Amino acid sequence: MPTFQGRAVVPGSVKAQALVSRQGFNTLASFQKALMFKDKSAKCSDQNNPDIYEKPMHGAALCLPQTIGSTTGGMVLYCAAALGQQPACLLFSKPIDSLAAAGAILADVWTDVSMPVVDNLGEEFLAYVSTGASVEVKPDGTVVIE
Numbered sequence: 001m002p003t004f005q006g007r008a009v010v011p012g013s014v015k016a017q018a019l020v021s022r023q024g025f026n027t028l029a030s031f032q033k034a035l036m037f038k039d040k041s042a043k044c045s046d047q048n049n050p051d052i053y054e055k056p057m058h059g060a061a062l063c064l065p066q067t068i069g070s071t072t073g074g075m076v077l078y079c080a081a082a083l084g085q086q087p088a089c090l091l092f093s094k095p096i097d098s099l100a101a102a103g104a105i106l107a108d109v110w111t112d113v114s115m116p117v118v119d120n121l122g123e124e125f126l127a128y129v130s131t132g133a134s135v136e137v138k139p140d141g142t143v144v145i146e
Helices: 027-037 073-082 098-110 123-128
Strands: 003-005 007-010 014-020 061-064 089-092 117-119 134-137 142-145
Touching: 003 123, 007 098, 027 073, 061 123, 061 134, 073 098, 089 134
Parallel strands: 014 061, 061 089, 089 117
Antiparallel strands: 003 142, 007 117, 014 134, 134 142
16 A cells, blocks of 8 residues: 655544545635535535535545645634534645644644644655545554555
């Protein structure tokens, strides 16, 4: 089983199915409808991201290169977690940006939700993983694709 080592930004353990975006992830555009209309499956509402548009993000291992877009991105991640609409985990091939990191860390500290976050997994990770693959995240930032 292919194993990738990243940096655990928010440590934790989880097994989930991968949902892969090969382009930058616009947090606000992706979660906007889910947060506004209380869509518990949190279907991606970013029509500019064909990889994941209209696919449920809640409970998925969201695999992406990086976040892009609005400076509200961190607050959107926190709100998604506070409302129970968060992904199972966030897995970044590149370094996480400060806004997404802040939102994920606040969600970890201020909610009862577990949403592990690992960054620096490398381009090989994003090239290998595919939507629907089983992904296991370990507390030390190890990610195993089954």
